[in-house]
Amino acid sequence: MDLPVMPPVKPMLAKSVAKIPPGMQYEAKWDGFRAIVHRDGDEVEVGSRTGKSLSRYFPELVAALKENLPARCVVDGEIVIVHGGRLDFDRLTERIHPAASRVKLLAETTPASFVAFDLLALGDDSLLDTPLADRRGALVHVLSTARPPVHLAPATTDPALAREWFERFEGAGLDGVVAKPLDLPYRPDARLMFKIKHERTADVVLAGFRFHKTGPIVGSLLLGLYDGQGALQHVGVCAAFPMKRRAELVEELEPLRMPDAEGHPWASWTDEAAHESARLPGAQSRWTGKKDLSWVPLRPERVCEVKYDHMEGDRFRHTAQFVRWRPDRTPESCTYGQLEEVVGYDLAEVLGETG
Missing domain, CATH: 2.40.50.140 (Nucleic acid-binding proteins)
Incomplete structure (x- = not known):
């Protein structure tokens, strides 16, 4: 694997605030496993928040990521499992199992999805210093033909819609709203975004x-x-x-x-x-x-x-x-x-x- 941003990469983080701040990009806060995906041709590495590999636990996702992501890229997102129309964290934790036979069975019976919300590298270019608004535009473009179980995370710059999402999306098991400054570069392991959670x-x-x-x-x-x-x-x-x-x-x-x-x-x-x-x-x-x-x-x-x-x-x-x-x-x-x-x-x- 030879990419401009190499694994392991710790994701950029958010600090808690009481209210949705104005003038930002807003996304739902997903309740799953944060993951940084590196793809270089047939090589795919799915890294956890701590930098450990998750690839062996989600073989169905590795295959789907090869089909839906650009040939050379680094993408930030969330691994989730949907059950009964909402996120199911308990079923997600069951996927981390030491037995290969169990992993194979669970990949078939409780398949996971990947929700992408940031782009750290594309081709030979690192996007770590690129403003969020431009990274989002590039992500929307490269995932325009993506199909489930790979999804593009919904995003908006309308604070009124963000407040509506904050109220409505909880019924689907989501955790709140994340606000991201539009000019924000990507800084691994830094708390530069904002999260607003239900209390x-x-x-x-x-x-x-x-x-x-x-x-x-x-x-x-x-x-x-x-x-x-x-x-x-x-x-x-x-x-x-x-x-x-x-x-x-x-x-x-x-x-x-x-x-x-x-x-x-x-x-x-x-x-x-x-x-x-x-x-x-x-x-x-x-x-x-x-x-x-x-x-x-x-x-x-x-x-x-x-x-x-x-x-x-x-x-x-x-x-x-x-x-x-x-x-x-x-x-x-x-x-x-x-x-x-x-x-x-x-x-x-x-x-x-x-x-």
């Missing part, structure tokens, strides 16, 4: 915590919600605390600590079969490697309010943010019923949008 709050049950990797202070709080059958389901964690507060939390939560998990709603968390019928804190798996996932069980008697962006099935898609304790709420009142239901929106319509 909601929920009252959840505190049912345990994990220690921080640095020592005997709180690393993350384990959160739960009651389902319609009265079972406490693990929905995620909140973890962003100052180091001083992490130490204070250990002492503050001491009265709730249980000697072990016996009698706790998540007592069967180490039993792999139990995870098939309930949401429990994760046990050891191929995803976690040797990471210590042990946790301290707490009597599920305390309620806290957290901020979250959106749900992935019956759990928080990303780490939640702690807001405050809610001594006025009973744990039993913290159910899935409080969560806002998002109106469904077919992903096929998202990919058909033009700006």
Whole structure:
């Protein structure tokens, strides 16, 4: 492979802002695996956000990229899986499997798509110093005949349309909106773009915590919600605390600590079969490697309010943010019923949008 921009390349990133800024190019924020694709003739390399190769896990995409991309190019985009008209991150994570036979089966049963949104090189030319508006024009041109599963990401310079996308596209599993300055060069690993994400709050049950990797202070709080059958389901964690507060939390939560998990709603968390019928804190798996996932069980008697962006099935898609304790709420009142239901929106319509 001999390209003007060689792998590995870390993608350009975005920083969070509260509102959609004016005077920029706007795109949907895709919830998948960020990927930089290098193609030089028959050679195709799909690199992850960290620079590791994803090519072996998505053989169907490698073939599709050869058919749809220019002979020599470097393209930034997102690998996604569509199920039921919306993005499905759980099915996407299943694709990262060590067994070649499993990879082959999943490529057939849950094929992935690639959504392209930036062009870093074309032919013998690097476009890293080219303004975004010109890179976008070139990308639109070279993908004018592309066919699924390779897609051109919709983009617009109309902030009113961007606000409309922000509201409508969430029903298809998208994560918000990304705003990009029109004169922006491509700068790998730099946070020069802007992301606007949905933010909601929920009252959840505190049912345990994990220690921080640095020592005997709180690393993350384990959160739960009651389902319609009265079972406490693990929905995620909140973890962003100052180091001083992490130490204070250990002492503050001491009265709730249980000697072990016996009698706790998540007592069967180490039993792999139990995870098939309930949401429990994760046990050891191929995803976690040797990471210590042990946790301290707490009597599920305390309620806290957290901020979250959106749900992935019956759990928080990303780490939640702690807001405050809610001594006025009973744990039993913290159910899935409080969560806002998002109106469904077919992903096929998202990919058909033009700006």
